[in-house]
Amino acid sequence: MAGAAKPIVLTQSTEGLDKAVLKNADGTTAEVYLHGGHVTSWVSGSKKEELLFVSEKAIFKPPKAIRGGIPVCFPQFSDFGPLGQHGFARNQLWAVDTLEESLDGATLTLLLRSGQEELQKWPHKFELRMRVQIATNGNLVVQPSVKNIGIEDFTFTFALHTYFAVSDISNVEVTGVQGLEYLESLVTPRRKEKEERSAVDFKGEVDRIYLNTPDELRIVDRGNRTITLKKTGLPDAIVWNPWIEKAKATADLGDEEYHQFVCVEAAVVGDPVTLQPGQTWTAQQVLSVS
Numbered sequence: 001m002a003g004a005a006k007p008i009v010l011t012q013s014t015e016g017l018d019k020a021v022l023k024n025a026d027g028t029t030a031e032v033y034l035h036g037g038h039v040t041s042w043v044s045g046s047k048k049e050e051l052l053f054v055s056e057k058a059i060f061k062p063p064k065a066i067r068g069g070i071p072v073c074f075p076q077f078s079d080f081g082p083l084g085q086h087g088f089a090r091n092q093l094w095a096v097d098t099l100e101e102s103l104d105g106a107t108l109t110l111l112l113r114s115g116q117e118e119l120q121k122w123p124h125k126f127e128l129r130m131r132v133q134i135a136t137n138g139n140l141v142v143q144p145s146v147k148n149i150g151i152e153d154f155t156f157t158f159a160l161h162t163y164f165a166v167s168d169i170s171n172v173e174v175t176g177v178q179g180l181e182y183l184e185s186l187v188t189p190r191r192k193e194k195e196e197r198s199a200v201d202f203k204g205e206v207d208r209i210y211l212n213t214p215d216e217l218r219i220v221d222r223g224n225r226t227i228t229l230k231k232t233g234l235p236d237a238i239v240w241n242p243w244i245e246k247a248k249a250t251a252d253l254g255d256e257e258y259h260q261f262v263c264v265e266a267a268v269v270g271d272p273v274t275l276q277p278g279q280t281w282t283a284q285q286v287l288s289v290s
């Protein structure tokens, strides 16, 4: 890494929030905020493009979650439980657990440990880690893990709520979904349906929880690029674009910004995870671009 900048730099954002900047030898970079344990940027060294979307109206003011990047939904996805939408991990300040600067690439692990505030909302003792690595080939590797450090079992749902930057939503399709069952979230209560098409496209609001998907999904941005999402331990995948009305109704999202992203969220929702005392759950998401 001759002459290269330090692989991991701990710094502050313009808003005064602590963040880490990861860099590897091929010029790939990533940014991770301690607020939310939240990845906000992944710039490919080969493509020289930002691959994650963050809203121009994102509010960088805790406890508000950052609109874009990779929010961590824990211990609850959406309204699948008694807590507020998507749980509380995305609203909390995490700590730096470890920094690893090796030939395998820059790796940062952030840690959220149950504290007073979380215990009041959810009376279980846990350690939640997010290991974020830029591999030497420029892939973004994210490994969440949850350890039960209490004396009773607990059960949770989880999602990596990734916002992918796209040229325009009309150019996008998400492949790998044919024949899958999904929960349609645009109706109340959610309804189980079967996907007949080989890919999801976007001509209006889409909000679906695909169950037991293949480990590999593709976000195809026609004429631009393809992102491959490979996952383990995260059997489900939510596909979301808010479209016109919901974008307008979302204060921290620009009215026209729904054109610029799609969320594909590797998750465990349909069959929640139960951990006994001392047990650890680990999962992985690897993003690559071509």
Ligand SMILES: O=P(O)(O)OC[C@H]1O[C@H](O)[C@H](O)[C@@H](O)[C@@H]1O
Pocket (backbone or CB within 6 Å): 078, 085, 086, 185, 207, 208, 238, 239, 240, 263, 265
């Ligand atoms: O506005 P947020 O709480 O960040 O949620 C944003 C979106 O997250 C997921 O994709 C859900 O399936 C959507 O129903 C929700 O609108």
